[in-house]
Amino acid sequence: MPLPDLDDLIAEVDRTCATAHRADGQEQPDWLALLTAAAQISGQLQALADDLVEDYVEHCRMHGCSWTDVGAALGVTRQAVQQRFHAPHKRYSPETMTEDLRKAMAHVKRAAVQNRNNYIGTEHLLWGLTVEDNSATRLLRDVGVEPETVHHSVATRLSMGASQAAERIAWTPYSRKAIALAESRSEGGGGDLIDCDDLLVGLAQVGRGAAATVLADAGFDLADVVAF
Incomplete structure (x- = not known):
């Protein structure tokens, strides 16, 4: 290519700028x-x-x-x-998250540690979001997607690694993008804290990675989220 x-x-x-061409009587373009x-x-x-x-x-x-x-x-x-x-910006600390999202993030880290992964990928985030009832699982149900189906599907994307240094777990670029998009959605809705549904939508908005694929395969369509 x-x-x-x-x-x-x-x-x-020149093509995209409407004022690129000289108007009548104008000697120079803008x-x-x-x-x-x-x-x-x-x-x-x-x-x-x-x-x-x-x-x-x-x-x-x-x-x-x-x-x-x-x-x-x-x-x-x-x-x-x-x-x-290496990791999302330090502003994404527990203090910026709702209590439900803090609980979900505990599940996220547990998934990474138990699978001996030295990274937190979008698959870990989606798995953690669908362990318990929260705004993410409720949003899934609202648009006709079963959270249990998503949870079991993304679980198959978790692979066993060889890391034993839990303190060195790093966020992947797609995961960092997802949490940044979640923050933007929360702020756009007037929220002070990032909630589980914000992160769910962020994972879908990234458009790539394991979580986005699982959500798309399950029928999760961002166009359906506008009403909620």
Whole structure:
């Protein structure tokens, strides 16, 4: 797949910017409008590039690569790569979560520890969310999806690892995205704390990873969530 060159990107800026062409009697195009359009496209490309790298970091970690190996592959130190990819921002502490989500997160960590995994993936998050009755399981039922079916299905995605260092459990990039999306949903709804249904929707919004696949296979459609 050929990557776009500079001429392609300039043409895209001209195409997307309504003021790129001179109006009658105007000698110059609106350069500030063109700059704004160029910055927007640049941001989209950067976000896509970051997603590409995060996707492969997640796969490397899940297949046993150390942080030192990942850092070497990216040309940075182990400390630098851990700081970027290791865990969600510290603001996602228990104090930012409802009591139900705190309970679910305890199940999440238990799933990782019992399976000797050195990471918390989206499959761990979805498994933990569907252990007990909470706003996530109620939302699933509201849209016609049985939480028990989701729980049993995602359980098959949990694989036994070889890690024994529970304190070193890291969040995968998809999991970090899910909790960030959950926070945005909570704030958008006027909530002060992230709840279980926020994280469930965040997992679906990520669109990739084990949890998103299980939810899609179970018939969980984000379009149905709008009414709830």
